[in-house]
Amino acid sequence: MWNRRQQTEAALVHHERRQREDEAPRLRQEVRQLAALDIEIDEFRAAGTVLAARHTRRIVVEQAPAHFEIPCSEERCTGGGYDLTYEVMRALEARRTLFDGQAACPGSVGSAECGRTLRYVAHASYIEDAPVLGRARASDRRP
Ligand SMILES: [Zn+2]
Known part of the structure:
Protein backbone atom coordinates (compact mmCIF):
# COMPACT_ATOMS: atom_id res chain seq x y z
CA MET A 1 0.00 0.00 0.00
CA TRP A 2 1.05 3.55 -0.63
CA ASN A 3 1.43 5.93 2.23
CA ARG A 4 -0.18 9.33 2.20
CA ARG A 5 2.94 11.13 0.98
CA GLN A 6 3.27 8.80 -2.01
CA GLN A 7 -0.39 9.22 -2.84
CA THR A 8 -0.07 12.99 -2.71
CA GLU A 9 3.03 12.88 -4.89
CA ALA A 10 1.35 10.62 -7.42
CA ALA A 11 -1.66 12.91 -7.59
CA LEU A 12 0.61 15.91 -8.05
CA VAL A 13 2.59 14.24 -10.83
CA HIS A 14 -0.63 13.30 -12.57
CA HIS A 15 -1.94 16.83 -12.18
CA GLU A 16 1.26 18.33 -13.61
CA ARG A 17 1.16 16.01 -16.59
CA ARG A 18 -2.45 16.95 -17.26
CA GLN A 19 -1.49 20.59 -17.08
CA ARG A 20 1.28 20.14 -19.65
CA GLU A 21 -1.19 18.31 -21.90
CA ASP A 22 -3.76 21.07 -21.49
CA GLU A 23 -1.22 23.75 -22.28
CA ALA A 24 0.17 22.00 -25.36
CA PRO A 25 -1.15 22.93 -28.79
CA ARG A 26 -3.74 20.56 -30.21
CA LEU A 27 -2.44 17.76 -32.39
CA ARG A 28 -4.97 18.66 -35.08
CA GLN A 29 -3.53 22.16 -35.36
CA GLU A 30 0.05 20.97 -35.50
CA VAL A 31 -0.37 18.17 -38.02
CA ARG A 32 -3.44 19.12 -40.02
CA GLN A 33 -3.48 16.09 -42.24
CA LEU A 34 -3.11 13.47 -39.55
CA ALA A 35 -6.01 11.02 -39.76
CA ALA A 36 -5.16 8.40 -37.16
CA LEU A 37 -2.40 7.55 -34.74
CA ASP A 38 -1.83 4.45 -32.64
CA ILE A 39 1.18 3.96 -30.42
CA GLU A 40 2.06 0.47 -29.22
CA ILE A 41 4.05 0.66 -26.03
CA ASP A 42 6.20 -2.03 -24.45
CA GLU A 43 7.86 -1.28 -21.16
CA PHE A 44 10.76 -3.33 -19.82
CA ARG A 45 12.23 -3.76 -16.39
CA ALA A 46 15.80 -2.71 -15.69
CA ALA A 47 17.32 -5.86 -17.18
CA GLY A 48 15.81 -4.87 -20.51
CA THR A 49 14.39 -8.27 -21.28
CA VAL A 50 11.42 -8.72 -18.94
CA LEU A 51 8.28 -7.15 -20.29
CA ALA A 52 6.68 -5.10 -17.51
CA ALA A 53 3.73 -3.63 -19.34
CA ARG A 54 2.29 -3.50 -22.82
CA HIS A 55 -0.49 -1.39 -24.12
CA THR A 56 -1.64 0.44 -27.19
CA ARG A 57 -2.64 4.07 -27.13
CA ARG A 58 -5.19 5.02 -29.71
CA ILE A 59 -4.85 8.75 -30.02
CA VAL A 60 -8.06 10.69 -30.51
CA VAL A 61 -6.68 13.01 -33.16
CA GLU A 62 -9.54 15.52 -32.96
CA GLN A 63 -9.00 16.19 -29.27
CA ALA A 64 -5.52 15.05 -28.36
CA PRO A 65 -2.81 17.47 -27.30
CA ALA A 66 0.43 17.58 -29.27
CA HIS A 67 2.09 16.18 -26.19
CA PHE A 68 3.08 12.56 -25.70
CA GLU A 69 4.12 11.87 -22.18
CA ILE A 70 3.80 8.31 -20.93
CA PRO A 71 3.85 7.71 -17.17
CA CYS A 72 6.22 5.08 -15.81
CA SER A 73 4.27 1.95 -14.86
CA TYR A 82 8.77 9.11 -20.78
CA ASP A 83 8.35 12.21 -22.86
CA LEU A 84 8.09 11.20 -26.49
CA THR A 85 6.68 14.52 -27.66
CA TYR A 86 9.68 15.76 -29.61
CA GLU A 87 10.37 12.65 -31.63
CA VAL A 88 6.74 11.77 -32.25
CA MET A 89 5.99 15.29 -33.48
CA ARG A 90 9.03 15.29 -35.78
CA ALA A 91 7.92 11.97 -37.28
CA VAL A 109 12.78 3.78 -6.90
CA GLY A 110 13.94 4.38 -3.35
CA SER A 111 17.65 5.08 -3.65
CA ALA A 112 18.07 3.16 -6.90
CA GLU A 113 17.50 4.19 -10.48
CA CYS A 114 14.19 3.05 -11.88
CA GLY A 115 15.92 1.83 -15.04
CA ARG A 116 12.80 0.89 -16.93
CA THR A 117 12.86 1.37 -20.64
CA LEU A 118 10.06 1.92 -23.05
CA ARG A 119 9.92 0.96 -26.69
CA TYR A 120 7.19 2.12 -28.95
CA VAL A 121 5.97 1.50 -32.44
CA ALA A 122 3.65 4.10 -33.91
CA HIS A 123 1.31 3.76 -36.86
CA ALA A 124 0.00 6.93 -38.40
CA SER A 125 -2.19 7.67 -41.38
CA TYR A 126 -2.83 10.95 -43.13
CA ILE A 127 -5.55 12.57 -45.11
CA GLU A 128 -4.17 12.56 -48.64
CA ASP A 129 -5.88 15.66 -49.86
CA ALA A 130 -7.40 18.18 -47.51
CA PRO A 131 -7.94 21.32 -49.59
CA VAL A 132 -10.03 23.20 -47.03
CA LEU A 133 -7.65 22.61 -44.16
CA GLY A 134 -4.63 22.95 -46.41
CA ARG A 135 -5.65 26.45 -47.45
CA ALA A 136 -5.64 27.78 -43.90
CA ARG A 137 -2.11 29.08 -43.68
CA ALA A 138 -0.75 30.80 -40.63
CA SER A 139 -0.92 34.15 -42.43
CA ASP A 140 -4.67 33.69 -43.04
CA ARG A 141 -5.46 33.12 -39.40
CA ARG A 142 -7.34 35.78 -37.56
CA PRO A 143 -5.78 36.94 -34.31
ZN1 LIG B 1 10.30 4.77 -13.70
Missing part, protein backbone atom coordinates in the same frame (compact mmCIF):
# COMPACT_ATOMS: atom_id res chain seq x y z
CA GLU A 74 6.46 1.23 -11.83
CA GLU A 75 4.23 2.57 -9.09
CA ARG A 76 7.10 3.22 -6.66
CA CYS A 77 8.97 5.26 -9.25
CA THR A 78 9.32 8.95 -8.50
CA GLY A 79 10.25 11.60 -11.03
CA GLY A 80 9.85 9.09 -13.84
CA GLY A 81 7.99 8.87 -17.10
CA LEU A 92 4.35 13.20 -37.78
CA GLU A 93 5.53 16.41 -39.40
CA ALA A 94 7.63 14.29 -41.76
CA ARG A 95 4.44 12.31 -42.52
CA ARG A 96 5.93 9.04 -41.48
CA THR A 97 3.40 6.21 -41.33
CA LEU A 98 5.45 3.77 -39.27
CA PHE A 99 8.11 4.79 -36.80
CA ASP A 100 9.54 3.59 -33.54
CA GLY A 101 11.87 4.58 -30.79
CA GLN A 102 12.80 4.05 -27.20
CA ALA A 103 13.33 5.98 -24.00
CA ALA A 104 14.68 5.26 -20.55
CA CYS A 105 12.87 6.28 -17.38
CA PRO A 106 14.86 8.95 -15.55
CA GLY A 107 13.07 8.30 -12.26
CA SER A 108 14.17 6.52 -9.12
Whole structure:
Protein backbone atom coordinates (compact mmCIF):
# COMPACT_ATOMS: atom_id res chain seq x y z
CA MET A 1 0.00 0.00 0.00
CA TRP A 2 1.05 3.55 -0.63
CA ASN A 3 1.43 5.93 2.23
CA ARG A 4 -0.18 9.33 2.20
CA ARG A 5 2.94 11.13 0.98
CA GLN A 6 3.27 8.80 -2.01
CA GLN A 7 -0.39 9.22 -2.84
CA THR A 8 -0.07 12.99 -2.71
CA GLU A 9 3.03 12.88 -4.89
CA ALA A 10 1.35 10.62 -7.42
CA ALA A 11 -1.66 12.91 -7.59
CA LEU A 12 0.61 15.91 -8.05
CA VAL A 13 2.59 14.24 -10.83
CA HIS A 14 -0.63 13.30 -12.57
CA HIS A 15 -1.94 16.83 -12.18
CA GLU A 16 1.26 18.33 -13.61
CA ARG A 17 1.16 16.01 -16.59
CA ARG A 18 -2.45 16.95 -17.26
CA GLN A 19 -1.49 20.59 -17.08
CA ARG A 20 1.28 20.14 -19.65
CA GLU A 21 -1.19 18.31 -21.90
CA ASP A 22 -3.76 21.07 -21.49
CA GLU A 23 -1.22 23.75 -22.28
CA ALA A 24 0.17 22.00 -25.36
CA PRO A 25 -1.15 22.93 -28.79
CA ARG A 26 -3.74 20.56 -30.21
CA LEU A 27 -2.44 17.76 -32.39
CA ARG A 28 -4.97 18.66 -35.08
CA GLN A 29 -3.53 22.16 -35.36
CA GLU A 30 0.05 20.97 -35.50
CA VAL A 31 -0.37 18.17 -38.02
CA ARG A 32 -3.44 19.12 -40.02
CA GLN A 33 -3.48 16.09 -42.24
CA LEU A 34 -3.11 13.47 -39.55
CA ALA A 35 -6.01 11.02 -39.76
CA ALA A 36 -5.16 8.40 -37.16
CA LEU A 37 -2.40 7.55 -34.74
CA ASP A 38 -1.83 4.45 -32.64
CA ILE A 39 1.18 3.96 -30.42
CA GLU A 40 2.06 0.47 -29.22
CA ILE A 41 4.05 0.66 -26.03
CA ASP A 42 6.20 -2.03 -24.45
CA GLU A 43 7.86 -1.28 -21.16
CA PHE A 44 10.76 -3.33 -19.82
CA ARG A 45 12.23 -3.76 -16.39
CA ALA A 46 15.80 -2.71 -15.69
CA ALA A 47 17.32 -5.86 -17.18
CA GLY A 48 15.81 -4.87 -20.51
CA THR A 49 14.39 -8.27 -21.28
CA VAL A 50 11.42 -8.72 -18.94
CA LEU A 51 8.28 -7.15 -20.29
CA ALA A 52 6.68 -5.10 -17.51
CA ALA A 53 3.73 -3.63 -19.34
CA ARG A 54 2.29 -3.50 -22.82
CA HIS A 55 -0.49 -1.39 -24.12
CA THR A 56 -1.64 0.44 -27.19
CA ARG A 57 -2.64 4.07 -27.13
CA ARG A 58 -5.19 5.02 -29.71
CA ILE A 59 -4.85 8.75 -30.02
CA VAL A 60 -8.06 10.69 -30.51
CA VAL A 61 -6.68 13.01 -33.16
CA GLU A 62 -9.54 15.52 -32.96
CA GLN A 63 -9.00 16.19 -29.27
CA ALA A 64 -5.52 15.05 -28.36
CA PRO A 65 -2.81 17.47 -27.30
CA ALA A 66 0.43 17.58 -29.27
CA HIS A 67 2.09 16.18 -26.19
CA PHE A 68 3.08 12.56 -25.70
CA GLU A 69 4.12 11.87 -22.18
CA ILE A 70 3.80 8.31 -20.93
CA PRO A 71 3.85 7.71 -17.17
CA CYS A 72 6.22 5.08 -15.81
CA SER A 73 4.27 1.95 -14.86
CA GLU A 74 6.46 1.23 -11.83
CA GLU A 75 4.23 2.57 -9.09
CA ARG A 76 7.10 3.22 -6.66
CA CYS A 77 8.97 5.26 -9.25
CA THR A 78 9.32 8.95 -8.50
CA GLY A 79 10.25 11.60 -11.03
CA GLY A 80 9.85 9.09 -13.84
CA GLY A 81 7.99 8.87 -17.10
CA TYR A 82 8.77 9.11 -20.78
CA ASP A 83 8.35 12.21 -22.86
CA LEU A 84 8.09 11.20 -26.49
CA THR A 85 6.68 14.52 -27.66
CA TYR A 86 9.68 15.76 -29.61
CA GLU A 87 10.37 12.65 -31.63
CA VAL A 88 6.74 11.77 -32.25
CA MET A 89 5.99 15.29 -33.48
CA ARG A 90 9.03 15.29 -35.78
CA ALA A 91 7.92 11.97 -37.28
CA LEU A 92 4.35 13.20 -37.78
CA GLU A 93 5.53 16.41 -39.40
CA ALA A 94 7.63 14.29 -41.76
CA ARG A 95 4.44 12.31 -42.52
CA ARG A 96 5.93 9.04 -41.48
CA THR A 97 3.40 6.21 -41.33
CA LEU A 98 5.45 3.77 -39.27
CA PHE A 99 8.11 4.79 -36.80
CA ASP A 100 9.54 3.59 -33.54
CA GLY A 101 11.87 4.58 -30.79
CA GLN A 102 12.80 4.05 -27.20
CA ALA A 103 13.33 5.98 -24.00
CA ALA A 104 14.68 5.26 -20.55
CA CYS A 105 12.87 6.28 -17.38
CA PRO A 106 14.86 8.95 -15.55
CA GLY A 107 13.07 8.30 -12.26
CA SER A 108 14.17 6.52 -9.12
CA VAL A 109 12.78 3.78 -6.90
CA GLY A 110 13.94 4.38 -3.35
CA SER A 111 17.65 5.08 -3.65
CA ALA A 112 18.07 3.16 -6.90
CA GLU A 113 17.50 4.19 -10.48
CA CYS A 114 14.19 3.05 -11.88
CA GLY A 115 15.92 1.83 -15.04
CA ARG A 116 12.80 0.89 -16.93
CA THR A 117 12.86 1.37 -20.64
CA LEU A 118 10.06 1.92 -23.05
CA ARG A 119 9.92 0.96 -26.69
CA TYR A 120 7.19 2.12 -28.95
CA VAL A 121 5.97 1.50 -32.44
CA ALA A 122 3.65 4.10 -33.91
CA HIS A 123 1.31 3.76 -36.86
CA ALA A 124 0.00 6.93 -38.40
CA SER A 125 -2.19 7.67 -41.38
CA TYR A 126 -2.83 10.95 -43.13
CA ILE A 127 -5.55 12.57 -45.11
CA GLU A 128 -4.17 12.56 -48.64
CA ASP A 129 -5.88 15.66 -49.86
CA ALA A 130 -7.40 18.18 -47.51
CA PRO A 131 -7.94 21.32 -49.59
CA VAL A 132 -10.03 23.20 -47.03
CA LEU A 133 -7.65 22.61 -44.16
CA GLY A 134 -4.63 22.95 -46.41
CA ARG A 135 -5.65 26.45 -47.45
CA ALA A 136 -5.64 27.78 -43.90
CA ARG A 137 -2.11 29.08 -43.68
CA ALA A 138 -0.75 30.80 -40.63
CA SER A 139 -0.92 34.15 -42.43
CA ASP A 140 -4.67 33.69 -43.04
CA ARG A 141 -5.46 33.12 -39.40
CA ARG A 142 -7.34 35.78 -37.56
CA PRO A 143 -5.78 36.94 -34.31
ZN1 LIG B 1 10.30 4.77 -13.70
